[in-house]
């Protein structure tokens with residue numbers, strides 16, 4: 001290409017440079033998602049401009065070169081699907097150029113656009129493999145677009161098929177002809193099973209022999225169901241490899257039926273060992289985290305009870321009652337867990353109250369009562385940064401609120417109080433009344449329940465009290481140990 005041509009078509013050249021960069025990026029992406037590209041080579045600038053205008057709405061990317069040399073330069077760094085070349089070019093004819101393209105990049109579709117094409121020349125060019133098609137100038141844009149789109153569709157289909165083939169080879173596939181016992185498999189199966197390629201004398205029973213004895217029943221049941229119902233089956237099992245290692249395999253089985261006779265079974269399998277190992281590791285970590293949380297909650301609860309030995313076990317018993325009431329009221333598992341944790345920690349704020357006040361046998365003074373009334377807020381402040389599965393700290397804050405607004409610390413009413421806090425309020429009062437305290441003996445189950453019922457709808461949520469009554473009638477033993 002001459003310098004003057006470069007100048008005249010600086011915009012074309014800049015487009016090319018930018019596209020080279022873009023196309024190199026495309027190369028690293030999934031092949032079938034790459035934008036398709038057509039390169040036009042013609043020494044007549046007006047022809048290139050005409051093509052650019054005529055094809056500006058075409059969905060493929062267009063590159064333009066004003067000489068065969070420039071065309072080869074573009075091809076050296078850019079992925080192109082089709083090259084359309086003018087036959088009459090000064091330094092190299094279109095056929096010669098496309099011969100080089102064929103030699104260097106045999107996968108590219110090559111078209112010649114020529115004003116003069118003898119029948120013999122066309123036959124010779126096509127037969128020698130230089131080009132796929134001759135187009136005679138002038139060609140209208142509709143015809144050219146039609147031809148290009150046909151080739152691009154074929155290329156895309158071919159790329160899609162090739163990508164699917166590559167992907168399917170990562171899966172193992174086996175086929176078992178049930179009538180004559182023939183067992184065949186693909187390369188993916190060999191990789192998964194560590195079979196030597198084309199290893200003869202393998203049969204279905206040798207394959208099944210690699211399955212862990214504990215998992216054979218799953219395999220047998222799946223084959224039986226697949227054969228009898230004609231429905232595909234998906235299942236997982238372990239296998240032992242020749243080197244003694246074990247792998248997790250997920251299989252899908254299907255059968256082909258000839259009228260009523262089952263004659264061929266096909267298995268598609270994938271090695272899920274890495275996935276299973278990650279799952280196991282995750283489950284182990286989750287178990288450790290749950291254990292850590294449970295033990296931490298218990299440790300926090302014990303700290304509270306060390307200050308006030310008369311209430312030892314109180315929070316655990318309130319937690320048990322609260323959970324059962326929550327179940328009757330239909331709380332979801334996650335809310336039940338939050339309720340149980342909140343109940344186990346509901347008095348944690350008492351850690352800030354001197355033990356002589358907590359264990360004082362006589363009446364408390366007003367300042368002492370004020371200090372006691374501070375414990376829900378202190379409890380909230382201690383735990384509100386812990387990321388529990390539900391708002392445990394808010395429940396702790398509200399466990400002394402009463403539905404008539406007579407509670408503390410905020411005098412909330414009715415539904416302003418969280419259901420979990422209303423449940424703990426009932427369980428807490430019942431448990432405290434029925435158990436021994438420094439200032440009184442345990443009042444017993446019936447007195448405590450009678451007290452709750454007398455305040456049902458006044459200070460306690462009536463639905464919660466009724467759920468508690470239901471719990472006691474269904475499971476009276478649940479409070480037997482509580483009454484001292």
Ligand SMILES: [Fe+2]
Pocket residue numbers: 346347375399400
């Ligand atoms: Fe409390």
